[in-house]
Amino acid sequence: MEYQYLQLANDLELKIRSGNYRAGEKLPSLRTQRLRTGRSISTVYQAYNELEDRGVVEVREKSGFYVKPLLDKVLPRPLSDRRTIEPLKVTTNTHAMILQEYINNPEMLPLGTAIPAPELLPLKQLGRELRQAAAGYTTGAMIGYGHPTGVPELRSELAKRSVGYFSKERGEELIVTDGCLAAIDLCLRAIAGEGDVILIESPTFLCYLQLIEDLKMRALEIPVDPDSGFDLDMVEKALDEHDVKGALVNGNFHNPLGYVLQTKMKERLVEMLGKREIPLIEDDIYGDLHFSETRPVPLKSFDTKGLVLYCSSFTKSLAPDLRIGWTMPGRFKERIKRIKFNRSVACSQLNQVVAARFLASGAHDRHLRRMRNSLKKQAANLVMGIARYFPPGTRVSSPKGGLTLWVELDKRVDGLKLFDRAAKENIAIIPGSLCTVTGRYNHCLRLNFGYPWDDRMEHGIERLGHLIDEMIAENSG
Amino acid sequence: MEYQYLQLANDLELKIRSGNYRAGEKLPSLRTQRLRTGRSISTVYQAYNELEDRGVVEVREKSGFYVKPLLDKVLPRPLSDRRTIEPLKVTTNTHAMILQEYINNPEMLPLGTAIPAPELLPLKQLGRELRQAAAGYTTGAMIGYGHPTGVPELRSELAKRSVGYFSKERGEELIVTDGCLAAIDLCLRAIAGEGDVILIESPTFLCYLQLIEDLKMRALEIPVDPDSGFDLDMVEKALDEHDVKGALVNGNFHNPLGYVLQTKMKERLVEMLGKREIPLIEDDIYGDLHFSETRPVPLKSFDTKGLVLYCSSFTKSLAPDLRIGWTMPGRFKERIKRIKFNRSVACSQLNQVVAARFLASGAHDRHLRRMRNSLKKQAANLVMGIARYFPPGTRVSSPKGGLTLWVELDKRVDGLKLFDRAAKENIAIIPGSLCTVTGRYNHCLRLNFGYPWDDRMEHGIERLGHLIDEMIAENSG
Numbered sequence: 001m002e003y004q005y006l007q008l009a010n011d012l013e014l015k016i017r018s019g020n021y022r023a024g025e026k027l028p029s030l031r032t033q034r035l036r037t038g039r040s041i042s043t044v045y046q047a048y049n050e051l052e053d054r055g056v057v058e059v060r061e062k063s064g065f066y067v068k069p070l071l072d073k074v075l076p077r078p079l080s081d082r083r084t085i086e087p088l089k090v091t092t093n094t095h096a097m098i099l100q101e102y103i104n105n106p107e108m109l110p111l112g113t114a115i116p117a118p119e120l121l122p123l124k125q126l127g128r129e130l131r132q133a134a135a136g137y138t139t140g141a142m143i144g145y146g147h148p149t150g151v152p153e154l155r156s157e158l159a160k161r162s163v164g165y166f167s168k169e170r171g172e173e174l175i176v177t178d179g180c181l182a183a184i185d186l187c188l189r190a191i192a193g194e195g196d197v198i199l200i201e202s203p204t205f206l207c208y209l210q211l212i213e214d215l216k217m218r219a220l221e222i223p224v225d226p227d228s229g230f231d232l233d234m235v236e237k238a239l240d241e242h243d244v245k246g247a248l249v250n251g252n253f254h255n256p257l258g259y260v261l262q263t264k265m266k267e268r269l270v271e272m273l274g275k276r277e278i279p280l281i282e283d284d285i286y287g288d289l290h291f292s293e294t295r296p297v298p299l300k301s302f303d304t305k306g307l308v309l310y311c312s313s314f315t316k317s318l319a320p321d322l323r324i325g326w327t328m329p330g331r332f333k334e335r336i337k338r339i340k341f342n343r344s345v346a347c348s349q350l351n352q353v354v355a356a357r358f359l360a361s362g363a364h365d366r367h368l369r370r371m372r373n374s375l376k377k378q379a380a381n382l383v384m385g386i387a388r389y390f391p392p393g394t395r396v397s398s399p400k401g402g403l404t405l406w407v408e409l410d411k412r413v414d415g416l417k418l419f420d421r422a423a424k425e426n427i428a429i430i431p432g433s434l435c436t437v438t439g440r441y442n443h444c445l446r447l448n449f450g451y452p453w454d455d456r457m458e459h460g461i462e463r464l465g466h467l468i469d470e471m472i473a474e475n476s477g
Numbered sequence: 478m479e480y481q482y483l484q485l486a487n488d489l490e491l492k493i494r495s496g497n498y499r500a501g502e503k504l505p506s507l508r509t510q511r512l513r514t515g516r517s518i519s520t521v522y523q524a525y526n527e528l529e530d531r532g533v534v535e536v537r538e539k540s541g542f543y544v545k546p547l548l549d550k551v552l553p554r555p556l557s558d559r560r561t562i563e564p565l566k567v568t569t570n571t572h573a574m575i576l577q578e579y580i581n582n583p584e585m586l587p588l589g590t591a592i593p594a595p596e597l598l599p600l601k602q603l604g605r606e607l608r609q610a611a612a613g614y615t616t617g618a619m620i621g622y623g624h625p626t627g628v629p630e631l632r633s634e635l636a637k638r639s640v641g642y643f644s645k646e647r648g649e650e651l652i653v654t655d656g657c658l659a660a661i662d663l664c665l666r667a668i669a670g671e672g673d674v675i676l677i678e679s680p681t682f683l684c685y686l687q688l689i690e691d692l693k694m695r696a697l698e699i700p701v702d703p704d705s706g707f708d709l710d711m712v713e714k715a716l717d718e719h720d721v722k723g724a725l726v727n728g729n730f731h732n733p734l735g736y737v738l739q740t741k742m743k744e745r746l747v748e749m750l751g752k753r754e755i756p757l758i759e760d761d762i763y764g765d766l767h768f769s770e771t772r773p774v775p776l777k778s779f780d781t782k783g784l785v786l787y788c789s790s791f792t793k794s795l796a797p798d799l800r801i802g803w804t805m806p807g808r809f810k811e812r813i814k815r816i817k818f819n820r821s822v823a824c825s826q827l828n829q830v831v832a833a834r835f836l837a838s839g840a841h842d843r844h845l846r847r848m849r850n851s852l853k854k855q856a857a858n859l860v861m862g863i864a865r866y867f868p869p870g871t872r873v874s875s876p877k878g879g880l881t882l883w884v885e886l887d888k889r890v891d892g893l894k895l896f897d898r899a900a901k902e903n904i905a906i907i908p909g910s911l912c913t914v915t916g917r918y919n920h921c922l923r924l925n926f927g928y929p930w931d932d933r934m935e936h937g938i939e940r941l942g943h944l945i946d947e948m949i950a951e952n953s954g
Contacts, residue, residue, distance in 0.1 A: 097811075100818050104624045118617030127615030130827070131608050137796070138604030140595030145797045147581045178655050178800075178821050185820040193693060194671045210819040216670060319614070320622045323655075323825045334574075341577055342687040343662040344655050348800045350607070351825055 004039060005046035012047065013056055016067055019388050022453055023069040023380035024373075027057060069380030071291075074387050075396040078257075078408035080225045081440055082234070087197040087220040087242060088437045090213035098419075102428040109460040112428030114255060114316065114403040116450040120374050121319055122358070122367045129357040133350060146349035148341045150176025150326070154356035158326055161359070165301045166310075166328070173328040175336055178347050180285045180313035181207055183327040184248065187309040188215055190335045191279040196245035199238060201229065203406065203435035203444070205255040205283070208248055219437055220244060226397045226406065229254060229261045232268055239276060246279045252296045253286035256406045256435055256446035258379075258399025260296045270302040277307065279332065284312045285325075286402035288368055291376040296401075306330030314355055316403055316450075317368065322351045372401075374452065379405060381453035382461070389465030391472060399449075406432070407445040412475035413468055415442045421467050427460050481516060482523035489524065490533055493544050496865055499930060500546040500854040504534060546768075546857030551864050552873040555734075555885035557702045558917055559711070564674040564697040564719060565914045567690035575896075579905045586937040589905030591732060591793065591880040593927040597851050598796055599835070599844045606834040610827055623826035625818045627653025627803070630833035635803055638836070642778045643805070650805040652813055655824050657762045657790035658684055660804040661725065664786040665692055667812045668756040673722035676715060678706065680883065680912035680921070682732040682760070685725055696914055697721060703874045703883065706731060706738045709745055716753060723756045729773045730763035733883045733912055733923035735856075735876025737773045747779040754784065756809065761789045762802075763879035765845055768853040773878075783807030791832055793880055793927075794845065799828045849878075851929065856882065858930035859938070866942030868949060876926075883909075884922040889952035890945055892919045898944050904937050 015021055028036065033044045048065045051057040057065045102108045110117075136142025149155065159171025177183040192198060194216040200208055202221030212219050222238055224230055229251065238244070249269070251261035261269070273280045282299045290296060300308040309332055313325030324347070329336045358364060379399050386396055386407060395408040409415075415431030422429050432444025451457065492498055505513065510521045525542045528534040534542045579585045587594075613619025626632065636648025654660040669675060671693040677685055679698030689696050697719055701707055706728065715721070726746070728738035738746070750757045759776045767773060777785040786809055790802030801824070806813045835841060856876050863873055863884060872885040886892075892908030899906050909921025928934065 097815055097818070100625045100814070103622050103823070113622070115621060118620045121617070121620055123615055123617050123620060126620070127611050130611040130614050134604050134607040134611070137607050137798070138600055140598070140600050143595045143598055143600060143603070143796050143798050144592060145580050145590070148577050178824075181819070182821045189691065207819055210815070214666065214816045214819050319620050320822075321614070321620050321826050323821065323823075337577070338574055338687070339691045341574070342658070342684055342691050344659045344800065345797075346580070346800075347655075348825065348828055349798050351827065 005043045005050060008037060008039060008043060008047035009050040009054070012051060013054065016056055017070070017074070017384060017387065019384060019458065021067045023067050023377040023384070025067050026063070027065040027067065029064060069291075069376045071380050071383055071398050074383045075394060078226045078395045078397055078406055078444070081223050082231070083223065085202065085221045085223070085438050087218040090209045090219050090437050099428070099430070102423070107426050108423075108428040109426060109456065110428060110451050111447045111460065112430050114448050114450065115320060116316060116371070116375070116403065117452055119452065120371050120450070122363060125358060125361065125363050126319055126354060129354045129361070133353045133357065136349065136353060142349045142353065146346040146352065148346045149337060150174065150347065151349050151352040151356065153360070154324075154352040157356050157359040162328075165298055170328050173330060173333050175327050175329065175333070175340060176347050176352060177325045177327060177340065178323045178344070179315055180283060180311050180325040181211065183311040183313070183325045184208070184281055184283060185211055186336050186339055187281045187311060187327060187329060187332070188212070188217065188246070188248070189339055190329065190332045191281070191309070192217055192245040197242055199235070199244045199247040201250065201254065202438065203256055203432060203441050205250060206430065206434040209434075209437060221436060221438055224254070224257065225259075226257050227259055228265070229259050230265065230269065232265060232272065235269065236272060239272070239278070244278055246281060247273055248281045248283070249299065250283040251299055252284055253289060253400060253402030255286065255402060256404045256430070257397045258402050258405050259397070260400045263297060266297065266299050267302045270299050270308060274303070274305045274307050279307050279309060281309045281311060284310060285316050287312065288317045289372060289375055289403065290401040291372065291379070292400065300328065303330060317371065318355065318358070318364070322355055324351055324355050375401075375403070375449065378451065378453055379449040382447060382449045385453070385458060385461040389462045391465070391469055403448055403450045404446050405449060407447060409443045409445065409468060410472050411443045412472045413443045414471065415445060418445070418467060418471060422464060425463055425467075427464055429464070482520045482527060485514060485516060485520060485524035486527040486531070489528060490531065493533055494547070494551070494861060494864065496861060496935065498544045500544055500857040500861070502544045503540070504542040504544065506541060546853045548768075548857050548860055548875050551860045552871060555703045555872045555874055555883055555921070558700050559708070560700065562679065562698045562700070562915050564695040567686045567696050567914050576905075576907070579900070584903050585900075585905040586903060586933065587905060587928050588924045588937065589907050591925050591927065592797060593793060593848070593852070593880065594929055596929065597848050597927070599840060602835060602838065602840050603796055603831060606831045606838070610830045610834065613826065613830060619826045619830065623823040623829065625823045626814060627651065627824065628826050628829040628833065630837070631801075631829040634833050634836040642775055647805050650807060650810050652804050652806065652810070652817060653824050653829060654802045654804060654817065655800045655821070656792055657760060657788050657802040658688065660788040660790070660802045661685070661758055661760060662688055663813050663816055664758045664788060664804060664806060664809065665689070665694065665723070665725070666816055667806065667809045668758070668786070669694055669722040674719055676712070676721045676724040678727065678731065679915065680733055680909060680918050682727060683907065683911040686911075686914060698913060698915055701731070701734065702736075703734050704736055705742070706736050707742065707746065709742060709749065712746065713749060716749070716755070721755055723758060724750055725758045725760065726776065727760040728776055729761055730766060730877060730879030732763065732879060733881045733907070734874045735879050735882050736874070737877045740774060743774065743776045744779045747776050747785060751780070751782045751784050756784050756786060758786045758788060761787060762793050764789065765794045766849060766852055766880065767878040768849065768856070769877065777805065780807060794848065795832065795835070795841070799832055801828055801832050852880070852926065855928065855930055856926040859924060859926045862930070862935060862938040866939045868942070868946055880925055880927045881923050882926060884924060886920045886922065886945055887949050888920045889949045890920045891948065892922060895922070895944060895948060899941060902940055902944075904941055906941070
């Protein structure tokens with residue numbers, strides 16, 4: 001016969017995994033639980049401790065037991081497809097454009113675009129800084145062109161924040177852009193031309209593919225492991241076999257999979273490319289959104305040759321509407337300064353000053369701590385929701401940070417069709433086939449966990465589960 | 478013997494042309510002038526009427542006689558160089574980059590970059606709209622990505638303002654960008670690729686050349702007449718001889734010359750390119766800054782085939798820092814939407830809402846009337862200043878609007894050297910050689926008249942005149 005406390009613990013774990021308790025929610029007090037279950041205080045206490053041992057709840061001193069964000073051991077990981085791929089012309093744009101229409105439609109459940117919910121952002125403080133910054137318009141001081149590389153206050157705040165990862169001189173390289181993608185666009189233009197081959201992860205962030213298509217370059221996709229990213233031997237082989245002009249890598253909280261490259265691997269990758277004088281564009285946009293205690297290091301921290309072009313932005317972690325990104329492009333600084341100046345002279349000082357004032361206020365670190373905490377819970381709730389409503393055989397990646405996770409479904413699911421059907425029910429998702437040009441991953445989805453888990457979200461995931469069930473049934477025997 | 482009133486009139490005209498009275502300044506009242514000169518009221522009145530007949534002053538009812546902005550008949554026009562040119566790789570970037578450094582240096586006399594003085598802009602109203610718009614951050618309504626084609630309020634205000642020039646449906650084409658150059662960059666990327674030939678005016682706006690260089694395209698410069706622009710027979714011949722992939726034309730208040738293409742010529746040019754299915758990118762950024770009563774029509778108003786890609790922005794006429802431009806790209810709309818989305822998703826809603834609110838307030842037309850009036854005076858004062866301080870033989874274009882004029886100097890002047898020497902004395906100018914890749918125009922300058930004429934400006938033009946004298950002396954005999 002099972003111990004009473006184990007029975008209770010199993011019971012509670014089931015409830016947690018079935019969504020009756022959500023990540024971050026407080027379990028009933030010992031007293032309440034005693035009244036509910038009729039067990040003794042000590043049995044309840046033992047059960048709670050058992051759940052803590054299982055990693056399902058955590059104790060907060062003088063407060064009680066809370067459901068932990070469960071990311072692991074909920075569903076198995078996606079399988080890694082290790083077949084290599086030739087450089088390909090990119091052709092995903094047509095479908096990707098449909099997504100445009102969903103960005104500003106509040107009726108769509110926001111599981112598509114990787115974007116944080118407004119309630120996760122420091123709205124009041126930003127509004128306050130903005131009203132203060134307005135004086136720069138009234139006096140005329142801020143009405144003309146800003147400095148082409150960015151307003152000095154912002155550049156210095158950003159440089160300050162990169163200390164510890166980069167040497168002080170790196171701050172001098174910094175060029176402010178109108179977002180991270182815009183920075184990557186500049187970097188790609190600086191290092192390659194039409195027809196050139198860019199090495200990327202597979203699956204990858206769909207906008208990389210679209211940028212590469214627009215620049216008439218070709219993509220060489222290297223399959224990555226859902227947990228560890230690149231197999232560097234595969235990367236080396238690809239570099240031997242192809243005339244690779246540059247690499248575009250999202251090593252910290254990879255979009256879509258959510259993994260982080262191990263530090264040793266980062267070092268080896270930078271070295272491997274550096275030895276061949278191949279520039280590496282690093283997208284670190286999710287670097288500040290880590291679920292563990294410490295921020296992972298950027299690839300650029302291992303760059304000794306000025307060959308890593310670091311890119312990031314405030315879009316995912318502070319406010320998308322600021323449209324502020326930046327790059328530290330190493331030896332390509334002058335070329336990028338020039339291309340940026342020639343196509344838009346300078347970015348708006350207004351938005352830059354708002355961000356600079358916010359950073360200088362010291363509120364940014366507090367904001368990030370809160371935001372990371374929310375995102376971790378949201379990711380866990382999404383994973384558990386998928387576990388409840390998606391059919392058996394579903395696999396899910398285990399994001400270590402960022403905003404997205406990757407779902408691998410039964411092969412009978414056609415992701416593009418699912419995308420259409422979900423859209424009709426006002427659910428936005430990203431079909432896996434947009435994250436590659438190889439035709440793989442059509443049975444996969446990328447989902448955004450930037451929004452809090454609520455009934456609408458629960459209902460949406462449930463509906464999505466039904467749509468998947470239906471499609472599997474349609475395509476069976 | 479001359480009539481007394483004619484003597485007085487000649488005297489006064491000389492004073493006006495030598496800068497003792499400035500454009501827009503009020504002449505002394507009849508009474509004051511009588512006391513000063515000892516002539517009768519009626520003689521003074523006759524003299525003032527004579528000056529009015531000569532087009533040098535104008536009467537404002539119940540106020541008095543004012544010095545008119547003199548643009549014509551001050552100095553001869555630059556000569557037109559009609560030799561044709563082959564398509565060329567662009568290589569002006571290196572020098573142009575030095576200009577970057579001057580943009581935000583308040584110590585430099587702002588005769589270089591084409592930019593209006595802050596005091597010409599509606600600062601208070603913009604500051605007010607900005608504080609109001611800040612609410613969109615505080616509530617979170619405006620914190621996410623905006624719509625990729627632009628916020629609806631702004632698109633509808635812009636569409637309203639284009640009624641009369643374009644059919645209503647054109648409004649649907651409108652895509653907001655981060656400035657006019659950014660719009661032109663998108664348009665160039667949409668219509669051509671590496672190595673392709675783009676037909677432009679010669680001399681041209683230096684940033685066109687730099688954009689074309691960055692995109693690895695080639696420029697086919699067609700020499701223009703300082704007063705009338707393109708010789709369309711030359712354009713037709715060039716189209717016959719070269720595989721032109723697109724044209725980039727600044728027909729309303731051409732930068733640097735300041736002319737406006739005649740309406741008939743606009744119609745013929747659009748037809749000529751349309752017949753050959755060649756897209757025409759129109760830069761109409763200066764269209765609202767006309768010195769005459771009415772706004773010149775855009776080239777796009779003659780477009781029947783969706784081949785004219787119209788571009789403009791608020792940078793020159795409202796506020797550079799807003800970084801808001803737009804394009805109506807005809808049949809290239811979908812392609813441009815896509816390229817724009819892929820490289821930056823959307824522009825900041827904040828800046829767009831500020832502009833939309835300002836337009837909706839009705840203050841924009843009042844602001845433009847005031848601004849045009851100031852610019853016309855500033856242009857005239859600059860022309861007269863040049864007439865006073867530059868050596869004989871100097872020729873100046875006669876701008877009909879916009880922000881720039883073109884100065885042709887003695888051939889012994891090396892514009893790039895003059896640029897360096899002027900910079901050392903904190904005077905920013907644009908050497909003519911940056912406005913072409915043909916090596917022509919090195920004895921020419923482009924000057925910005927966006928700033929009010931004051932003692933600092935007078936002194937700067939005087940110094941510039943001395944530097945020119947010195948250089949001619951150095952290179953003589």
